[in-house]
Amino acid sequence: VMERDLARASTLPSRYYVDPEIHRAEKEKIFARTWQPVGDVADATSPGDHFTAEIAGEPIVVVRDKDGVLRAFYNVCRHRAGAVADGCGKKMSLQCRYHGWTYGLDGRLMHAPESEGMADFDKARFGLVPIAVDTFGPFVFVNQDKDAPPLATYLGNIPEETKTFGLERLKKAARRDYVIGCNWKVYVDNYLEGYHVPIAHPGLNKALDYSSYRVNTYRYHSEQFAPMRSNPSERALYYWVFPNWMLNIYPDNLSINVVLPLAIDKTLTIFAWYFADGHAREETLAFSHEIQEEDIALCEMVQKGLASRAYDRGRFSVLRENGVHHFQCLVEEFLG
Numbered sequence: 001v002m003e004r005d006l007a008r009a010s011t012l013p014s015r016y017y018v019d020p021e022i023h024r025a026e027k028e029k030i031f032a033r034t035w036q037p038v039g040d041v042a043d044a045t046s047p048g049d050h051f052t053a054e055i056a057g058e059p060i061v062v063v064r065d066k067d068g069v070l071r072a073f074y075n076v077c078r079h080r081a082g083a084v085a086d087g088c089g090k091k092m093s094l095q096c097r098y099h100g101w102t103y104g105l106d107g108r109l110m111h112a113p114e115s116e117g118m119a120d121f122d123k124a125r126f127g128l129v130p131i132a133v134d135t136f137g138p139f140v141f142v143n144q145d146k147d148a149p150p151l152a153t154y155l156g157n158i159p160e161e162t163k164t165f166g167l168e169r170l171k172k173a174a175r176r177d178y179v180i181g182c183n184w185k186v187y188v189d190n191y192l193e194g195y196h197v198p199i200a201h202p203g204l205n206k207a208l209d210y211s212s213y214r215v216n217t218y219r220y221h222s223e224q225f226a227p228m229r230s231n232p233s234e235r236a237l238y239y240w241v242f243p244n245w246m247l248n249i250y251p252d253n254l255s256i257n258v259v260l261p262l263a264i265d266k267t268l269t270i271f272a273w274y275f276a277d278g279h280a281r282e283e284t285l286a287f288s289h290e291i292q293e294e295d296i297a298l299c300e301m302v303q304k305g306l307a308s309r310a311y312d313r314g315r316f317s318v319l320r321e322n323g324v325h326h327f328q329c330l331v332e333e334f335l336g
């Protein structure tokens, strides 16, 4: 469907944003095959620390095991599919809260109450199902696909380019969740261009030098730069990693966004801010909230338009929408 030549390309057909069949396909082919942000290294630093997450409906638990190794598993008991962890905390074993099957921090099934009499029951074959886990700075990522390229491949030059920010020293200071009435790709499309800034974000437009705004694309990520009007040696730097993770670096603050599909037309966006002293400034959060409210209104408007019988595909601004085209090509590549 997608033409690789930006100048000739049309946007993804509207059914990609409204068809529940696409939502099902994306869970399998995108969210179960890519590196997914699930939490913070700080929440799993010492043995027994664990936290849970959900990726497009898939329950996950991340634990620090007895030997200090970070591990991730599906948060699904091998008995009758209960959950073995809830929220976050510290425990030296993971006990299912349904019938009490108990697993070690390495995922091994240690105890299954009243299981004597079960024929051919080999505990060794009923451990928690492991998944790949890795970290970048203070962030933990998991990947459900055993054959996926390593996290470093997804991140490309981001670790190198962000070295000076000392990401690993930063602590989470605030989090805000927003549920939006749009497909997750509407939100990502919108994030990946500065084209709408002059019309839709008057406040942000005052802060950024729009004429110098540019977007560079790579294999699995893209980056957007805009110098600050107040001091052109300072700039806003926005990284996006396929499919749904964003790292926003301003001269005085750093935040991430995680974009998670809840349904074909419903999306959860998680915003979290990180500071060296773990303390978030009120005006930083308020400014971000103002921009997010503007973006939510745009995204919900676009979702309505995409569902209209009048619309199927549009065109890209060659000057401003290369990042959107890059993302949509990746979506198509993964959906196959």
Ligand code: FES
Binding pocket: 077, 078, 079, 080, 081, 082, 083, 096, 097, 098, 099, 100, 101
């Ligand atoms: S479902 Fe976990 S112990 Fe029964």
Ligand SMILES: [Fe+2]
Binding pocket: 190, 191, 196, 201, 295
């Ligand atoms: Fe925006």
